[in-house]
Amino acid sequence: MKTLPKSSRVVIIGGGIVGCSTAYHLAKLGVEALLLERRKLTSGTTFHAAGLVGQLRSNANITQLLGYSVELYNTIEDETGLGTGWKMNGGLRLACNQERWTEVKRQATTARSFGLQMDLLTPQEAQDLWPLMNVDDVVGAAFMPTDGQANPSDITQAMAKGARMNGAQIFEDCKVTDLEIDKGVIKAVITDQGRVECESVVLCAGQWSRSFAARFGVNIPLVSMEHQYMVTEPIKGMPKDLPTLRDPDRLTYYKEEVGGLVMGGYEANPIPWAVDGIPEGFHYTLLDSNFDHFEPLMELALGRVPALETAGIKTLTNGPESFTPDGNFIIGEAPELRNFFVGAGFNAFGIAAGGGAGMALAEWVKNGEPPFDLWSADIRRFGRPHFDTDWVRTRTVEAYAKHYTMAWPYEEHSSGRPCRKSPLYEVLKDQGACFGEKLGWERPNWFAGAGETPQDVYSFGRQNWFDAVGREHKACREAAVLFDQTSFAKFALKGPDALAALNWICANNVDKPVGALTYTQMLNDHGGIECDLTIARVAEDEFYIVTGTGFATHDFDWISRNIPAGMNCQLFDITSSNAVLALMGPRARDILQAVTRADVSNAGFPFGTTKTIGIVGCPVLALRVTYVGELGWELHLPVEYATTVYAALMQAGAEHGLVNAGYRAIDSLRLEKGYRAWGADIGPDHTPQEAGLGWAVKLKRNTPFKGREAAQAQADGGVKKMMACFTCDPDVVLLGRETIYRNGERVGWLTSGGFGYTVDKSIGYGYIRNPDGVTRDYVMEGSYELEVATQRVPCTVHMTPLYDAIMERIKG
Template structure:
C-alpha cells in the first residue's frame, strides 16, 4: 500500500493511544488522518499491558476521561464487530491501616463529588466477595463496581478497525526518520517509505515518543521502567467474574484471567531500562524473567491469597512501560512546535486512559486548545529542567515507587533536589526553612521554630507544621513578613505592537498608563480561564508579565502562540534575571521607606502601580500588589542583588519584628482573602463570571479579545455555577479539596481548594455551587449547606465575600 504524499493529520504510533486518537479524529471530526506504525499495531507496550481499567483520579476532568474509556469499551464492539474483552468486574482496594482508610474515605468522597458510586466495605464483606482472600489484617476496602478489565490488543484492533471505517488510513512497517521544518513548524513527516506533507502531527509513539519529539526539537520527558507481572495456571475456587484487586499496602494488584490470576506490583526499588534511546526494533520483545526482583511481590501476594502458593506460573511478563516524573500522563501541544501534539507516558494507565485520551486529544488537535481542564496532564507543565535525562530518570523512579504509597496531603518529592535555588537558599536555611519544590525551584514552605526539627512529618490530620504556619500567618497580619518568591515566572513583552498583542490575549484592559499594573486572565475560545497573571506597564512599548512558578512553560507558550505573526512584538522569558521578594504586612511601608529614597507613601505610590526604586544601591522594580490581603510590595530585584536587598530589608525591619515567611502561610492568607488559585479555583473549565472575576473583564470596551464572544453569549444570563467560600467550625476537620458540597442534603458541587484560616479561626474551602436552573443569591442564602469530609457530613456556612477585610481597606492603605 503506497503512502500518500499529503495528509491533514499524521498520527505516529499504533498502540492504543495512537489508534484511539486516529479513531476519534476520523469519527468525530471527519479529518484526513494517516497513522504510521513502525512495527505492527499494538507492538510497543500495549500488547503486554495488564489491562486493568480504573476510573477515579484526583482531577474531575481526568476522571471524566477515564469514565469515557469505560463507556467506549462497552459499546465499541457493536460498532466495529471486534470484541474489546471488556468485563465490568468492579475493583476492590484494600486498606490495612488507619491512614490508608482515611485516604479511602476521602477518595470515596471525591468519587461521589465526581458522580461515581464508590462504597466502603468491611473485611467480612470483602471475604464474601473474594473467598480466597486473607482479610485478617484489613481495616476495610473501597468498592468501585463500574471498574473492570479489558484486553489491550483487542481494544486496539477494534479502535483501528473503527478508524478505518471512518476513513483513516493506517500503515504498518513505516518508521518515522525525521521532520521537514518550516518557520518552526512541521511541514512534512519523513519516513522509511517517503515523505508525507501535513498540517499537524500527533506523537503517540509510546516509549519512543521522546525520540520522535527530539527529531523536531521537542522534549517529551519519559522514562521506560521495567514492569513485571505473572500469569498463573487455573486456581480452584476462583470465580471468572472475580473483582480486580488493588492491595496498595502490599504494593500488588490482581485480576482474574482464564481461571487464573494476573498479579503484579509497584516496588519501591524500580528498575529503569535506559536513559538513552529505545531500540527501534523492540517489537513484541520482553526482558528476561527476573524472579529475584519480583520475589518481594510474590511474598506479599501469597500472604494475601494463600492459594497462589500452590498455583503454577504460566508466564512472567517483564516489559518496559513509559512513566513520567510526576506519575501523570502527557497530552497536548508541544511548546517548542505548536503543530506537534503528544499523547504518551501513561504510567501503566494506558488501557484505562486510552479511549478518553484519544477523544480529548483529537479535539485538542482540531481546535488547537484543550476541550477540558487537562492541566495535570498537559505537556506544558514541564520545563527545561526536564531535558536532563538523568534528573527525569531519578524523579520518575521515585514517582513509580510511590504508585501505591499513601497519598498524604502536601507530600513533596525528594529526588533530584536541590535543582534550582534562589540566591537566598542558604540564608533561609539559616532561618530553619523547610523547603518544597516547584518546577525544580526550592521554595520555603515554612520555618521551623528554634529547637524544632526542620522537616515535614506527613499525616492525614493536622501536620507538624500547623502551629508554626499559624505564627507566620499572624505575623503577616499584625507586623511584616518577607517571602522569597524568586521562582515566579517572568516575561517581558516589547515592541510597537506589544499593546495590540495584549489587547487580544488579555481579558482585562492592559492599556493603562505607564506605571500601572493590571490583574488579568487569559481566556480560551470557550471563555474558560487558561492563565491568571499580572501585567506591569514599564514603558509605552514594554510590559513586564508575572505568573506562577509552575505555569512558566504553559503561559509563555500560550502568549507566544497567540501573538499574530504580523505583529512587531517580542516575548522574552526573564525568570532567572530577577529575584522576587514580597514584603507584606501593616508595617511594610515603614520597612521599605527606611531603605529607599523613593516616596512610597500611598499618595505617591498607590496600589496597582509599579515604580523603579533604589534599594541597597540596586535598581528594583517595585510592584504594589498583594496575594495575602495586606499592605505590601513585590520587589523584583536583579538576581545577583537579591541577597543585598534581603539583608537591607531584614535590617530595616528589625524594629518592626520582620521575619521570613513561607508558602504554606501564603496559602492560608490568600484563602481568607478570597484570592483565586489557577489550576484549582479557576481553570479552563471556568469563566470569569462563574469565578466572581467578571470585574476583571473588559466587556464594556469595544476591544476584541480571545473568549469575548463566549462571554458575551452568557453575559447577564443566569449562572448555573458560582464560586463560593465555605467555612467549617469543627476544629478537627481537615479540608484538602474535592469534598462534596451539600445544599439541603443534595450534592451541588465540590471544593476546589481547602485549608485553614488562622485569623478567622475556621477551616476554609472554595468550590463551585451548581444548579441546572440558576445559582441565584437567594439559592445561596436560603440553602442549608454541609460539606462531606471523608464520608462524614459537617455543617458549613457559605460566603460570597472575602472572609477577611472584604472592602480591601488594608491592601490600599
C-alpha cells in the first residue's frame, strides 16, 4: 500500500473528470500534484454522466475551452493506451418552429465567428444523418461535425493514467477532513491518513464542493439536482456512427450506446436533491428511478424516435448532479482564500468541459492567472445573494428548467425576486418600471407609458419595449432623465498609502488633487483590462471607487490582492450604504441648480471633478461624469435620503422635461458615444491600445504601474486587433457575436450590439483582427459586412463616436 506523501505543491480534492484533468495538466506543466479521492475515481457523479460533448457556447472563450476538450480527447487514448469511448461523430441540433430556427441560425453565425464549422441542414438532410427520427415537425437543423461523445469513466481513467505517467500521485480511499490555514494562508490538508503540506488546493469535489468550502468561508453557489436518462436495449438498424442529437423543442437529447440509445432531457419541473445535505457515504450511488417524473419526456421523445415504442428499457438512470444559478460552471481562485481554487458546478456538461477546465485550472495554479478570460465562468461573478443556499436553489431550479428553452435576447430570470431593492423600488414600480436583475439587485430596465404593460415580451426581432426605450433615449438627448443606479458597486480605499497603492494598480493617473475624478482601467501583466472604473479622490488619504453592479466581487478582489505588500491602506465595500441617482441630459444643470446652493456652473463644477453638495438636507457626493454622452452628474447619497432627493429632483425637473429612464436606454446611449462595456467589449484579453482607450494610460509619465511594460510595448509596436464601430440598416437586429467580414474575409465578431435612436442605425462594436497588425488606416480602408443569422448585410465602419456633438455638451 502506498504511503501518503508528507507534502505536495498542489493538492487536488476530488477524483472525477475535472480533478483528474487538473492533475494531468499540472503534471504536464511540471508542477508537483497530489490528487486525493475519498472513495474511487469517478465515484461521485462522473460515473453516471451521459457523456455528450458539445462545444458551442455564447462566449468565445468558453467555446475555446470546450474545443480544447475535443482536441485532448482526440489524442489521450493514443498517449495513454487506455480506451476512452471517444467518438467524434458530430452533433445535431433540431429546430421545430421559426423562432427556434432563428436561434439556430444565430448560433451558426456565432460558431462561424468563433472559427467552428456548423452546417445548416434541411429536415431531410438531418434525417439522412439520423435515420431513426421522425422529422414531420422539423423546420431545419444544425450539424457540428467536431462534436462527439465519450465514456465518462474511461476518459477519466485515461487522464488519471496520463497524470501518473507525468509524475502526479493519485490516492483513492483517502478522505480530506480539514484544511490547515494560518493567518489566511493554506498550510496543509488534513486527511484520514495524515497531514499533507501544500501551497495550493484545487477543489473539484462536485456537489460536495459547496458544503466543504463553506467551512473555510468560501462561497461556491451550486446545488444538487436530480437528472435522469434512459438506456435502451439494442435497436435494430442502429447506425454505429450516429451523431449526438439535441431536440430542445422536445427538451431531450440522444446518443448511441452499444447499439441502443441513451435518451435524457431537462424537464420544466426539475427536482432538487439533498436539500438538507448529501447523505453520508453517498458514492457510486444512484437515486431511485422516477418513472412518473420521466414520463412527459418519454412522450416527447416517442414523437421524435418512434423506435422507442418497442425498444427494451435497460435502465432509467437517476443521478444527482451539481447545477448553478446561471447555468455556467464555476472556476478560478476563490476571492475569500488565497491559493484555494475551484472547479465545480458543471451543469451536466462536465464531460464536455472536463479537458479544458483542467487545463485552465492547471495554468491558473501555476501562473497565477487563467490562460484566457473566463469571466462568464469565474467564481468572482457571484455576490451576496449567493451565500444563501435557499436563494441559490430557487434560482438554479429556474436555470435547469431553461436549459433547453429558447435563449431569448435580453431574457431575465424571474425566480428569487425581488431580492436586493433600491429605496426607490416601490416608487419606480408605481411609475411603470419594468425591472431586470443583476447580482440580486432590482434595476429598472425601462418604463411603460400609457397603455403599455411593464413586462418584457421576448423575440428575436424588436421587442415590445423598443419604443419606450426610444422615448427615454430622446429625453436624455433633448431634455433630461434620471437613472436609479443604486446597484453600482462602491468601495472606499483609505489609509496613508492609498494613493501609492492605487497609482500602482491603476493605468491612469490618480495622483490628482482632492475633488478630482479619474476614469481608469486596471491592467494585468499582459496589459489586459481587469477592471474599468471611476475613482474620486475625496481626501488626501481616501478614494471613492465606483464600478459596475456585476463586478462587485471581482473588482474588490482584484484591488485588494494587488495592493503592494507593506502598504498601509484598507479597502471597504460600501455598496449598500449609498444610493445613486444619475441626472443626465442638456437640462441637467438647470435642474440640479434648482435644488442646491452649490455652484454647478461649468466654471464652478468642471467635468471630471467631484464635490459634496447639499440637496434638501442631504450631503450628496456629486460626480461630474457621464456614461451616456450628455451633460450630467452621478449623485451618490446615503440610502435614507434617496426618496427625498428623488422627489426634489423630479419636482424641479418637471418644467424641464425630466423623466425616468432605465438601463436599456443607458446601453443605447453609450453605444452612440462609443463607451466600452467591461465583460463584453473589454476584459482581460483586451488592452487599452486595442480598445481605443490608450489615452487613459499614463505612459507619458515616468510612473510605474501594473501592466506598464506590456502597454508600452503595444504603444511602440502596434496591435494585432483593434476595436471599431459598425452601423447598418435599422431593420437589422444586432445582439453581439455577429461575424465581421473585411473585404470578404472573416476578421472578428461583434462584442456588443444594439440600436442608436439618435442616429437611427443599428450599432455594433467588435475587434478587427490581423496577425500582421492593425492600424486605424487599415480599419478604414476595408469594406465591411456583418453576418447576422447566416445572412450577410452591408455595414459602415467608424473609428470616432457616432454622435460627436455630444462632447461639447458634456463639457459645456
